[in-house]
Every structure is written in structure tokens, then in C-alpha cells.
Amino acid sequence: xxxxxxxxxxxxxxxxxxxxxxxxxxxxxxxxxxxxxxxxxxxxxxxxxxxxxxxxxxxxxxxxxxxxxxxxxxxxxxxxxxxxxxxxxxxxxxxxxxxxxxxxxxxxxxxxxxxxxxxxxxxxxxxxxxxxxxxxxxxxxxxxxxxxxxxxxxxxxxxxxxxxxxxxxxxxxxxxxxxxxxxxxxxxxxxxxxxxxxxxxxxxxxxxxxxxxxxxxxxxxxxxxxxxxxxxxxxxxxxxxxxxxxxxxxxxxxxxxxxxxxxxxxxxxxxxxxxxxxxxxxxxxxxxxxxxxxxxxxxxxxxxxxxxxxxxxxxxxxxxxxxxx
Amino acid sequence: xxxxxxxxxxxxxxxxxxxxxxxxxxxxxxxxxxxxxxxxxxxxxxxxxxxxxxxxxxxxxxxxxxxxxxxxxxxxxxxxxxxxxxxxxxxxxxxxxxxxxxxxxxxxxxxxxxxxxxxxxxxxxxxxxxxxxxxxxxxxxxxxxxxxxxxxxxxxxxxxxxxxxxxxxxxxxxxxxxxxxxxxxxxxxxxxxxxxxxxxxxxxxxxxxxxxxxxxxxx
Numbered sequence: 001x002x003x004x005x006x007x008x009x010x011x012x013x014x015x016x017x018x019x020x021x022x023x024x025x026x027x028x029x030x031x032x033x034x035x036x037x038x039x040x041x042x043x044x045x046x047x048x049x050x051x052x053x054x055x056x057x058x059x060x061x062x063x064x065x066x067x068x069x070x071x072x073x074x075x076x077x078x079x080x081x082x083x084x085x086x087x088x089x090x091x092x093x094x095x096x097x098x099x100x101x102x103x104x105x106x107x108x109x110x111x112x113x114x115x116x117x118x119x120x121x122x123x124x125x126x127x128x129x130x131x132x133x134x135x136x137x138x139x140x141x142x143x144x145x146x147x148x149x150x151x152x153x154x155x156x157x158x159x160x161x162x163x164x165x166x167x168x169x170x171x172x173x174x175x176x177x178x179x180x181x182x183x184x185x186x187x188x189x190x191x192x193x194x195x196x197x198x199x200x201x202x203x204x205x206x207x208x209x210x211x212x213x214x215x216x217x218x219x220x221x222x223x224x225x226x227x228x229x230x231x232x233x234x235x236x237x238x239x240x241x242x243x244x245x246x247x248x249x250x251x252x253x254x255x256x257x258x259x260x261x262x263x264x265x266x267x268x269x270x271x272x273x274x275x276x277x278x279x280x281x282x283x284x285x286x287x288x289x290x291x292x293x294x295x296x297x298x299x300x301x302x303x304x305x306x307x308x309x310x311x312x313x314x315x316x317x318x319x320x321x322x323x324x325x
Numbered sequence: 326x327x328x329x330x331x332x333x334x335x336x337x338x339x340x341x342x343x344x345x346x347x348x349x350x351x352x353x354x355x356x357x358x359x360x361x362x363x364x365x366x367x368x369x370x371x372x373x374x375x376x377x378x379x380x381x382x383x384x385x386x387x388x389x390x391x392x393x394x395x396x397x398x399x400x401x402x403x404x405x406x407x408x409x410x411x412x413x414x415x416x417x418x419x420x421x422x423x424x425x426x427x428x429x430x431x432x433x434x435x436x437x438x439x440x441x442x443x444x445x446x447x448x449x450x451x452x453x454x455x456x457x458x459x460x461x462x463x464x465x466x467x468x469x470x471x472x473x474x475x476x477x478x479x480x481x482x483x484x485x486x487x488x489x490x491x492x493x494x495x496x497x498x499x500x501x502x503x504x505x506x507x508x509x510x511x512x513x514x515x516x517x518x519x520x521x522x523x524x525x526x527x528x529x530x531x532x533x534x535x536x537x538x539x540x541x542x543x544x
Contacts, residue, residue, distance in 0.1 A: 030436060035418035224414050227376060228475070229404035230431035231397050324376060 033235075034221065034242040040214040041246055044309070047210040048250025049257075051203040052305050056258030056298040058199045062192035063294035069185025076178050080145040080155065085168040086138040092117075096141050099166050103145050106161070108153030111146040140168075200301070204308050211243060211312035215320070222320045236317040240310045247309030251302035259298055262290050326352045326483060326514055327373065332382030334368055342368050344538040346382070350483070350516065355509045357525045358518040360535030366518045367411075369535065370487050373516065374408050375399050387482070404432060407476030407513075409486035413468045415460040421447065421471050422456045428479040443478060450474045450504065466497045473501065477508055484508060486517045490524055498524055 082103065084095050096114050103112045115123070120141055147153045155173050162169040218239070225235045266289045290297075327350035334343040342365045350356065360366055371377040372384060375391060384391045386402055394402065407428075415424045422443055423430075429439045447456055450470040460468060469489065476484060486505065490498035502524060509515045516533075519525065525532065532543040 031419045031423050033430075035416075220414065221416055224416060224427075225431060226400075227374060227403065227408060227414075228428045228431060229400050229406075229479075231400045234431060 032242070033225070033238040034218065036242070038214070038217060040217045044207075044210045044214040044243075044246055045250040045253070048207055048247055048305050048309060049254035051206055052251045052254030052301055053258050054254075055196070055199045055203045055301050055305075056255050057261075058192075058196045059297040059301060060258065060262050060290045060294050062189070062196050063290040063297065065185070065188050065192050067289070067291060069181075069188060073178060073181055073185065076174050076181060078147045078149065079174070080147065080153075081172045081174070082143040082145060082162065083170045083172060084141045084143065084166065085170070086140060087168055092141055095166055095168055096143065099143050099162065099169050102161055102165060103143065103158065106153065106158050108148055108151035109145055110148035110151075113144045113146075115142045115144070117141070200304070203301075203305060207247070207305050207308050208312040211309050212316050214243075214246075215239070215313055215316040219320055222317055223324055226321050226324055232318060232321055235321070236314045239313045239317045243313035244306055244310035247306030248302070250309075251305045254305075255298045255302040259295060262294065262298075266290075326350050326354075326387060328383070328385045329372075330383040332372070332379045332384055334365075334372065334377065335380050341380070342538055343372075343379075343535075343540075346540045348533060348540055348542055350514055352482070352514055353509070353512055354531065355506070355515045355528075356517075356531040356533055358516055358533045358535070359520065359522075359525065362520070364535040365538050366535055367487060369540075370485055370516075370518055373483075374406050374485055375403055404428070404479060405482045407479070407481035407484040409469075409472050409476045409484070409489050411487040411489075411491060413460075413472040415463075415468055415471055415475075417460050420457050420459060421452055421463065421467075424460065424471055425474045425478055427475060432479070439478075443474075446474050446478055447471075466493045469493055469497075469501065470504075473504060477513070481513060484513050484515045486515070488519055489517060490519060490521055495523075499527070502527060 082099055084092065084099055086092050087095055100112050100114050103109055117139075120139055123142075124139065155171065159171040162171055222235055222239075226232075269289070329346050329348050332343060332346040333341050335341045346369070358366055358369065368377065372379060373386075375386070378384075378392065387405060389398070389402060391399065391402075415421075416427070419427070425447060426436070426439055426443045429443075430436075444453070444456065447453055450473060452467060452470055452474065455463060455467055455471075458467075460471070463471065473486070473489065476486070484505070489505070490501055493501065498521065505515050505517060506528065534541045534543060
């Protein structure tokens, strides 16, 4: 400015001539275009954190249901029962021994456990009561066969082999039960995914509204920037960057808490392996681990909420500018 | 520089607040815009600083028909216009220095390139000691001068001031008027919207008088 400073001096005695001038403090960082550390910004971080935590818990729960259902199915599919009807003539023990020999020699079989006559009787006690003379009853004998993990035993061939060599043997691979189990776990998984989608939708909506509320306090900033000649993209980019940071901050708090919770649960279930409580948990939830896919889902949700926050702020800036004009 | 031809403005479906406005603002001119409350001064100023588009008529600013310009082109035109708002509109999270430098910052200039210029302007408007102060601790007069400094820092060709003396005592009002006259002498066209007849009487300038939405020009 080449104009003299006489214009504003005089009368009021607010002359600057000769007074020590205060230079802007160069050590102080330049203030950002978008005000930081506002109450509405902190509230937004809180909302994002809570919603990300809830969505992550839901995603983790869906992963648990999925892995537990898979394990139940795998356990059942790995076990096969051979029922040997009591022969009309001859010795049942011979038939059992023959069955055990054939099955043990069959590829893919890990373990074969024949139930003795006494064990078979004990199995029937809850239904028939004790003290009965079972000797005269044509009670079938049971052989439980466990298929080796990862092996694909040809059960059709085993069934044919048994039919040929032990006429009274019937192989039950629990196909019907597995089908029902698959239907049930499939329904549980679909239900879980549906709930997860609802929670994600609620997360997106609540984060969007919280962002708009936080943006409302910034309307004067948008107006001033617009009216002094800032282009829409310049304004939107600054707000988008700021709100992306807020979204990540909240997402990392909520998602991080969920990851910590799942990791603790994973560790705790590992510690309790072998105990009664641990076995009960393992029976219900498998390993109680959400797995790499679960952790990835939580990370994806953090990215999603941060993206939603940034996009909502950009939309609000553009809408605010449109209302100014 | 600015040309209005048969311009009308209405908000929504309401009555016309500006009717058949025709006038020009020449380069290096100085004028007062006046009229009773509700006559449409602020609406006319908003048309001038491109915050509104007219309902009818032609508005050309710096030779451009504003109705045909894109958003980005309007933003570029706004950079040639300095605005002093009646309510100052300083950003509370920025220091006086940063508020004044904001128009240079939004056009991508580096702080090192404008620091000296902004400090000199702040001294010139009497805010040399308030460079690092935040607006909430400035007095009304200091805010007014900071708002004026922000409006002129990018050397606009047109300066629009809405009631720039409305919040200050008569002494400061006189000083601010002298400041606007200095700017005018340096080549800026100035439009001051004011009610203050005493202020207008101090300087023989063109008067644009709005009355019931119509404009009367007194050269």
C-alpha cells in the first residue's frame, strides 16, 4: 500500500507512526481455513466412534455365526455312523469286527470306534430304563467312524463295500441332518447380514446428519470464503479434508475398540481351552475368533464412515453455497 | 465498469424489492448509495457483489453479463470486488492478520509473498498492534477497520461497503470516510451504502437514492 497512513490517524490518537509494530508470529502455525477443535466437531467424532463400534460388533457377530455354522457343519460331516442290524443267524461281534476292519482300511478314515454291547445297552437305558434283559432284544450295534480332517473319503464306495461284505450294515452320513443344519446356519447368516446392513445404514444416516449438524456452525465461514472469491472446489476441498480427518478419528476410536474387544475375546478363549467353560464356548461359537476377514470388515467400516463423513461435508458445502446465491 | 439495465429483483413469489433499476458505475468513481430502511440497499449491494442474480434485466460487471457466467467465472469476478459487510464477518478462529490475508490465501498465494504487504496495510488502518489478536477481542472500530483492510488487500477495482460507519462513533466514521477517499484516489471505484446524511454531506459525491425499490441518481 502506497497510501499515507494519515487517513486513519489523527483525532482518535490511534496513530501507528513510530510505534513498535507487531509482526505476525512466524512460530505460530497458520490457522486452518476450517476451524478445528469445535464442540460440534468433537460431538461428530463421538457419534462416528459409537456407530463404528456398533457396526463393527455387528460385523464381528456375523463373522462368528458364519464360522460357528461352518464348524458345526464340518464336525457333523466328518462323523459317519454305521449301524449293524443283529444277524438272524450268526454272531453280531463277527459282523462288527468285519465292519471295523473294512472301515479302518478305507482311505480317509481317521478313527473307528465300535460301541460294545454294554455301551449300546447304556445308550438305550434313558429310553427303556435299566434292569431289563436286553440279551433277547435284537438291538443293532453302532460303529462311529471319524473322517480325517481335510480328507474326502468316498462314502458311496464305503457304503457299497459294506453292503457287499456285511449285509446287515447301514452307513448313515447324516446327510439329512447336515442339510437341515446348513439351512439353519444359512438362515442365521442371512439374518445376521440383514442386521449388519441395517446397522450400516443407520451408521451412514446418523454420521451424515451429525456431519450436517457440525457443518451448520461453519456456515459463516463458507459464506465469507464464497463472497471473497474462493471457488466452490477450494471451499469443498478444505471441508472435505477436515471432515475426513474427523471421520477417521472417530472410526479409529470405535473400530479400534471393537478390534481390541475381539482380540481380547480371542485371547481369552485361547486361555480357557480345555476348561468346562471353554469347551462350552467352543461348542457354541467355535474358536470365538472373527478371523482375518472380520478384522478386514472392521477396517473397511472405518474407511466407509470416514468416506461418508467427508462426502456429507462436501455435499453440505455445495448446498450451502447454492442457498447463498 | 458496472451497468444495470431495467433490473428487477424479487425473493421467491414475493413483491419486487427492486424495480426497473438502471444505472452505471464508472471506473475511478465514488458514490453513496442511500435510502430509507427497507428501500432495497442491501439487495442492490448483494446484486453488485454477485451474491444474487436479478429476476429480470441485465447486469454487466467488468464487461461480463453475469447471467451467462459459470460459478467459477463468478468467483473470479468476485476477486476484483472488495466487500465490507455491515456485520464485518471476520472469522473468529483466525487472527487479524489471517483475516485480512484471506483473499490472497484463497487465490493460492504463499504467506511469505504477502506478509509484508498485509502488515503494512494493517499499520495503515491503525491495527499494527493488533496483528495477532483474534476478532472476539477487537473493539467494534477495530473490527470495522480489519473488515475494510480485508476488502482492499487484493487491490479490488470496485469496493462496496454496507453501512461502514454504522457501528462507530462520529470521529471514527470521519476517519473511515477519509480512508475510502484515499482508496478512491488510488483508483478504486467506491460505493458506500449508508443512512448517515451527515457523513454524505462531508463529501460532494454522486448519490444513488433508493426509494420503494426504485433508484434515483443525483450526479
